[in-house]
Amino acid sequence: MICHTPHVDDPRITHRGNAYGVGRDEGYYGVWDLRAGGEPVASYEPTPDGWAAAWERYRELEERFGAQRWRSMGPWWVLLHLLIGLALWFLTGVLAIGILAALGRDIDEPTGTTGLGFLGALLPVVVGWYLFVYLPASRKMRWLVLGLTVLVGTGIVLITGFVGQPPA
Secondary structure: OOOOOOOOOOOOEEEEOOOEEEEEEOOEEEEEEOOOOOOOOEEEOOOHHHHHHHHHHHHHHHHHHOOOHHHOOOHHHHHHHHHHHHHHHHHHHHHHHHHHHHOOEOOOOOOHHHHHHHHHOHHHHHHHHHHHHHOOOOHHHHHHHHHHHHHHHHHHHHHHHHHHOOEO
């Protein structure tokens, strides 16, 4: 019995994406799910039209189910995501300070306790952003994780703000 599980060094796979590969096997062009292995998810006649169809299917699947470019692990992308996470942390703190002001706390001179809370929100918010980007889960799950971590960060600033900031 022939095993059709594509491996990293599988010569049948001529082009690899993040989730799918396309190539040629005996008598057909195929598209393989590199995560699942096994038989090709689609196969086409070994003709120029078959190759065009296989390539189109590969690109369609890779675009739909593979990692998007902005979710790449390249060093510049990781640095960019750190900067975005820091910006999100800052915006979370601004939101929390605005809520404190709306609830009648004096925010003109932040106390050390509030400053520590603002700093304490850094980890959950930045980690939440990285999880949103790199967690191999559905888009819905990634948004849920991001929302929860931003709520945790906002909550930390709000709690420390209520403790540290006097009423206006």
